[in-house]
Amino acid sequence: MSLVKKTAEYKIVKRKDDRYAVTxxxxxxxxxxxxxxxxxxxxxxxxxxxxxxxxxxxxxxEAAAE
Structure with missing residues (x-):
């Protein structure tokens, strides 16, 4: 997994299957x-x-009215 962004509250990583994980x-x-x-x-x-x-x-x- 490669780190995409790290903030004061969380970090975002990109997984091998091109999806994102947030922790x-x-x-x-x-x-x-x-x-x-x-x-x-x-x-x-x-x-x-x-x-x-x-x-x-x-x-x-409509069906009930007929």
């Missing part, structure tokens, strides 16, 4: 949304907005 300076891993926010802030990844959920209720109401 605290104590060596504890950071995962989930917190990891995604850190990588996006460092411009290492791009986040896309989630798609709006389609409502299935109107389609069911």
């Amino acid at each position: 605290t300076l104590a060596g504890n891993p950071i995962n989930g949304e917190e990891k995604a926010k850190i990588l996006a802030a460092e411009e290492l990844i791009k986040l896309t907005a989630p798609r709006p959920a389609e409502e299935e209720a109107p389609a069911e109401d």
Whole structure:
């Protein structure tokens, strides 16, 4: 693994499979949304907005009305 960036709070390393690992300076891993926010802030990844959920209720109401 190669060190990409080290800050006062965490360090970012690039793994052999071209993914990023974020750990605290104590060596504890950071995962989930917190990891995604850190990588996006460092411009290492791009986040896309989630798609709006389609409502299935109107389609069911139309079928019930017939």
